[in-house]
Amino acid sequence: MKAVLDHVGIAVQDMKAAVAFYQEALGLDVAPPEEVPTERVRARTIPVGGPSLELLEATASDSPIAAYVGKRGPGIHHVTLRVEDIRAALAHLTARGVRLINSEPRPGAEGSLVAFIHPSAAHGVLVELKQRAAPEFNFEVTSLPFGDLQLTVLHDGPFRLDGGAMFGVVARPLWEKLTVPDERNRVPLAMRPLLVEASWGRMIIDCGAGDKMSAKQVDIYGLDRRHALDHALADAGVTSGSIEFVLATHLHFDHFGGATAIVGDQLRPRFERARYLIRAAEWEDATHPHERNRASYLEQDFVPLKSAGVVDFYPGDGAIKPGVRVERTGGHTGQHQIVYLESGGRTGVFVADMIPTTAHLQDPWIMSYDLFPMETLAFKKRFIREAIEREYLIFFEHDPKVAAGYIRESNGRRFVEQVL
Ligand SMILES: [Zn+2]
Numbered sequence: 001m002k003a004v005l006d007h008v009g010i011a012v013q014d015m016k017a018a019v020a021f022y023q024e025a026l027g028l029d030v031a032p033p034e035e036v037p038t039e040r041v042r043a044r045t046i047p048v049g050g051p052s053l054e055l056l057e058a059t060a061s062d063s064p065i066a067a068y069v070g071k072r073g074p075g076i077h078h079v080t081l082r083v084e085d086i087r088a089a090l091a092h093l094t095a096r097g098v099r100l101i102n103s104e105p106r107p108g109a110e111g112s113l114v115a116f117i118h119p120s121a122a123h124g125v126l127v128e129l130k131q132r133a134a135p136e137f138n139f140e141v142t143s144l145p146f147g148d149l150q151l152t153v154l155h156d157g158p159f160r161l162d163g164g165a166m167f168g169v170v171a172r173p174l175w176e177k178l179t180v181p182d183e184r185n186r187v188p189l190a191m192r193p194l195l196v197e198a199s200w201g202r203m204i205i206d207c208g209a210g211d212k213m214s215a216k217q218v219d220i221y222g223l224d225r226r227h228a229l230d231h232a233l234a235d236a237g238v239t240s241g242s243i244e245f246v247l248a249t250h251l252h253f254d255h256f257g258g259a260t261a262i263v264g265d266q267l268r269p270r271f272e273r274a275r276y277l278i279r280a281a282e283w284e285d286a287t288h289p290h291e292r293n294r295a296s297y298l299e300q301d302f303v304p305l306k307s308a309g310v311v312d313f314y315p316g317d318g319a320i321k322p323g324v325r326v327e328r329t330g331g332h333t334g335q336h337q338i339v340y341l342e343s344g345g346r347t348g349v350f351v352a353d354m355i356p357t358t359a360h361l362q363d364p365w366i367m368s369y370d371l372f373p374m375e376t377l378a379f380k381k382r383f384i385r386e387a388i389e390r391e392y393l394i395f396f397e398h399d400p401k402v403a404a405g406y407i408r409e410s411n412g413r414r415f416v417e418q419v420l
Pocket residue numbers: 252254255352353398
């Protein structure tokens with residue numbers, strides 16, 4: 001078992017006095033308090049190089065810290081060792097007859113998992129094992145040669161939508177096994193445009209939400225612009241001025257908001273030199289919204305493009321460029337489409353909102369946002385069969401962790417073998 005020192009927990013009787021000592025006398029930084037309701041404690045972390053000190057004050061008389069202080073007075077309470085896999089660590093200890101306080105990991109601070117080893121087994125020291133929370137998002141910018149194409153997964157940062165709306169008729173007890181909602185019932189989602197580089201030029205498929213959102217929208221959708229598309233493009237070594245084609249799956253703000261930007265007091269095409277390739281009928285729908293889709297089609301995302309003369313409309317399904325082909329799925333919007341990337345005998349598919357995340361693999365797991373869910377169902381059923389049989393590499397635009405992978409099926413259960 002490999003473990004590193006994470007922190008030393010110190011039980012205090014008087015947090016204010018303890019902070020005064022560490023902060024004022026020792027001159028250390030003390031982080032703001034965090035409540036851990038399961039332990040009935042308030043914790044304040046003090047970074048001291050690698051591992052940290054953690055001041056712990058009881059918030060209730062039945063807190064383990066209250067019991068400790070009552071019995072022994074304030075002092076060092078526990079030592080925390082961080083492990084990669086806490087379940088494996090507990091199994092390892094159990095097999096060696098080590099006495100544990102918790103044989104199963106329990107939730108700790110910041111989404112971590114923790115378990116205590118009994119002090120009698122650890123020579124008088126209370127040892128806590130801890131496994132860090134898996135990161136909620138994967139914002140790696142990764143590239144993949146694909147026949148004559150070079151595909152690069154970009155991102156425009158995270159956002160959040162209501163979990164109920166994301167899973168349609170599926171009840172929360174089922175979907176929350178696959179994704180963890182926050183206190184506002186929102187589930188973590190990503191926006192992942194795909195960069196396609198070929199001999200004919202550089203194309204971006206969808207372009208995220210962009211930076212025109214109001215503070216209220218940023219809050220509602222949980223946007224975090226520290227991970228925006230500009231950063232991803234920089235990571236990929238590409239400037240927005242070098243993008244020649246912008247292809248839209250549909251014109252909803254989380255797919256096409258990044259098409260325009262505010263420059264001075266004007267709305268301008270965000271990719272200065274690009275042609276914007278838009279399906280004609282989708283443009284019609286987007287510019288004639290109704291009560292049900294008005295919140296998703298924001299005029300400022302696409303109307304300024306037409307005024308700037310940078311839009312090329314195309315009539316429907318077919319090849320857009322060598323190796324890049326679109327097909328209408330309908331369902332999500334009347335003209336929603338997916339993009340096939342075909343080169344060197346391989347097929348990749350950017351499935352946009354037809355299968356927004358890897359949690360949507362089962363046929364009836366369809367978003368409430370879809371205008372025509374039965375159309376989604378029909379297309380998706382056929383498509384997923386085909387994707388499994390022909391081993392399509394699927395790009396999941398909204399999955400917070402998996403950018404691309406193969407859909408597999410075993411014993412009737414579908415899963416994704418992650419590639420990126
Ligand atoms: Zn979407």
